[in-house]
Amino acid sequence: MMSPALFLLALITLVPFFSIIWMSFNNVSLMGGLTLEFSGLDNWRRVFTDPDIRASWLISLVYFLATVGLEMLIGTVMALLVYSLRRGSNIIISLLLIPMFIAPVIVGLLGRFMLDPSHGLYAWILNETGLFDGNILGSVGSAMTAVILMDVWEWTPLVALIVLAGLTSVPEDTLEAAEMDGANYRQKLLYIILPSISNILLVALLIRAMDAIRFFAIIFITTNGGPADSTKIIPIRLYDIAFRFFDLGYAAAVGITMLVFSILVANAFTKLLKRRESAS
């Protein structure tokens, strides 16, 4: 039963895995056919000394903390709001979920449309209210804010959906007992609701952490790392190295550092699952 799937998975994951490791120790050239020339630790030395790479990791970190942080916060508030509704929560959550089915590349294109300096709806609103007057995706700072908000727009619903699922398991009778004893909402939130969904919040955090480093299409299509490299997160940098400069050996080394990060997240995820299994 298992062998066909596992065999195919091994084929399409292990072959690339060993290839990327081998590539990282070589100079890969595509000129006049494919040639690999062993270069030892050259690529690896560059990965750890290249200031551009360091800058990109830093931008990635800012992007990651801002997007995942805002998504967790707004998503939790969204879920608590929907949870507290007496009627219509079903239709409201359905409407709120729509952004996460949208292809990231379309989110980026839609962002460009809404922020277009000459006829974008949001650009017009910001301009009319005097909040921001200028080329949003073309200026350092506002471009980063814009791509962060596009990611937040797309993925907050996912956090809300997961947290909402967790909220259904909050013990109602405990809440009512606390109510009897005169607890206010803040106390109930802090001492009953949040502790009972802490595990779920962690699942949401890990799922977002894993996707935050997986996707890069929004930035790819809106700013492609610009202006002045201010939104050049590590996947965009890697794509540049690989397909603009065709330095595939070096790109492989950068790719492996990214893989290490995702393996750490995967490890945390499986540990969390195991803990939940032994708890239930």
Next chain:
Amino acid sequence: MTPAKRWLPFTLKIALLTLLLLWTLIPILWMVLSSFKPNSIITASTPRLLFTPTLEHYATLFSGGNSLWPYLTNSLLIAGTSTLIAVVLGCMAGFGLSRIRIKGKQHLAFWIISTRMAPIAAVIVPLYLLFRYLYLLDTHVGLIVAYLSFNLPFAIWLMTAFFDDLPPDLEEAAMIDGATKWQAFRLVVLPLMTPGLVTTAILCFIFAWNDYAFAQTFSGPGTQTIPIAAAQLLTQTGIDWGKLLAIGTIVVCPMAIAGLLVKRWLVKGLTLGAVK
């Protein structure tokens, strides 16, 4: 309304929810609405809500030399095939993994989940080299394999989670009554697995349909998918917004509907079975 749920003044709560709904829906509604506007209104300096709707952008998309049809068939073929393979193999493997008791199972599970979580940018590099070497660039097979790299582990993992929820007593009872293992699986287990299969299939299809990075790197003139058609409209000379918004609407609407169809199992699917 249980008193336990009362925490904000009612008006403030409604105001907050309205704000979140507006934030979420305005871009989508604006995209769909603007795709029916003539170009002169789209590019006007002030936004317009009232206009005479036109189907011109959709009409030009599906006629003439550079029509959307080939992109659409490529998308359907590639996303569909990768989904089919992932779901069939994932279902078999999921059943096996769920029922088997072996040492080192958690290592196997960890390997499967790591492949699913691998960053696309890092996967692209070795795949590009291999595809170039094997002449798989600009082929349907190449893109199907690329999508299987994330859809297959996803399907295996998710189907395992669905099978874990189904007590093995049922198929055991069927086997006691004389059914073979295969019959028990086909006649007893599979019918109960419909939600799991449909959810897995829809999510796999959405992931493949929505991909841009792989398609941008591996596809060529004969294999470009719809997201590529959308991106191609961003030219130096100016952007044909009307066409772009129409393509956006075509990409988004079917996936939103499909996704909401399996809303009940969405949490399970998107958390890889971690949350029921």
